[in-house]
Amino acid sequence: MTVENLPALSPSETEILRLVWQLDKATVQEVCEKLPAERKITYATVQTLLRRLEKKGYLKHTVNGKAHVFSAAVEREHVVKRSVGDFLDRLFGGDPIPLMQYLAEHGTISADDIENLKRLTSKQ
Amino acid sequence: MTVENLPALSPSETEILRLVWQLDKATVQEVCEKLPAERKITYATVQTLLRRLEKKGYLKHTVNGKAHVFSAAVEREHVVKRSVGDFLDRLFGGDPIPLMQYLAEHGTISADDIENLKRLTSKQ
DNA sequence: TGGCATCTTGTACAAGTGTACGATATTATG
DNA sequence: CATAATATCGTACACTTGTACAAGATGCCA
Numbered sequence: 001m002t003v004e005n006l007p008a009l010s011p012s013e014t015e016i017l018r019l020v021w022q023l024d025k026a027t028v029q030e031v032c033e034k035l036p037a038e039r040k041i042t043y044a045t046v047q048t049l050l051r052r053l054e055k056k057g058y059l060k061h062t063v064n065g066k067a068h069v070f071s072a073a074v075e076r077e078h079v080v081k082r083s084v085g086d087f088l089d090r091l092f093g094g095d096p097i098p099l100m101q102y103l104a105e106h107g108t109i110s111a112d113d114i115e116n117l118k119r120l121t122s123k124q
Numbered sequence: 125m126t127v128e129n130l131p132a133l134s135p136s137e138t139e140i141l142r143l144v145w146q147l148d149k150a151t152v153q154e155v156c157e158k159l160p161a162e163r164k165i166t167y168a169t170v171q172t173l174l175r176r177l178e179k180k181g182y183l184k185h186t187v188n189g190k191a192h193v194f195s196a197a198v199e200r201e202h203v204v205k206r207s208v209g210d211f212l213d214r215l216f217g218g219d220p221i222p223l224m225q226y227l228a229e230h231g232t233i234s235a236d237d238i239e240n241l242k243r244l245t246s247k248q
Numbered sequence: 249t250g251g252c253a254t255c256t257t258g259t260a261c262a263a264g265t266g267t268a269c270g271a272t273a274t275t276a277t278g
Numbered sequence: 279c280a281t282a283a284t285a286t287c288g289t290a291c292a293c294t295t296g297t298a299c300a301a302g303a304t305g306c307c308a
Binding site: 011014015018022080081083084086087089090091092093096097099100102103104106108113114 | 135138139142146204205207208210211213214215216217220221223224226227228230232233237238
Binding site: 151152153167171175189190191192 | 284286
């Protein structure tokens with residue numbers, strides 16, 4: 001399943017999906033624990049979001065005891081690609097340069113980081 | 125009015141807002157014309173989105189003849205800052221480096237561009 | 249085996265979103 | 279001034295999203 005055909009991710013769903021990626025496999029509880037403390041959201045809500053992510057095709061689950069263990073059903077790279085692409089289109093008309101510039105100016109990005117990036121791009 | 129207090133932008137609203145920025149001032153028609161051809165959306169829909177953007181506080185309008193002329197009510201910089209910040213949080217847990225990397229690897233970004241960015245950051 | 253703790257499932261519901269029709273107002277034009 | 283063209287405004291409506299409760303299922307421990 002390519003990401004292209006899947007329904008779009010809502011902001012909250014994206015957040016949850018990221019945590020599942022980070023944990024590789026995760027139960028509802030584990031995702032809850034990984035949430036930043038200031039993000040007050042109940043177990044039940046996380047559960048619903050995981051369910052929706054599965055229904056949309058982004059996650060699958062296996063059963064372990066009574067708990068569901070969720071994991072990615074599509075490659076993270078693909079999701080990132082589409083998400084960044086969409087974001088870029090909407091906010092910058094598709095041009096990545098202004099975003100790079102913004103990050104370079106306002107992000108906590110050092111000259112070293114950029115040096116590394118430069119190496120990355122020139123290496124192919 | 126700082127952007128902080130304003131209701132969040134939906135994807136479609138963001139797209140329309142970007143066009144208004146691009147045009148500086150724009151009527152419904154002008155925004156429609158600026159839309160990419162493959163984006164099939166009616167005049168009425170654009171109108172609604174512009175109205176909602178105004179209601180949310182992102183746009184204001186003056187009247188010229190029978191047409192409304194919309195323009196930004198908040199600084200683009202601020203909106204970009206918040207949008208990028210939110211996006212970064214959701215998809216990358218707030219860390220800009222992976223996004224930079226992604227753009228460097230997959231975007232159409234030349235080594236020259238990066239060189240410029242480097243100059244940008246090291247200059248402060 | 250009985251119950252506590254923990255899970256999932258079903259369901260809910262208000263608000264937001266994407267999309268747009270129909271009615272009404274306004275302006276330019278013949 | 280009548281009318282066509284063009285605007286806006288009110289409204290609609292199905293779908294999504296964010297958030298969550300309540301009820302039923304399941305596994306664990308005494």
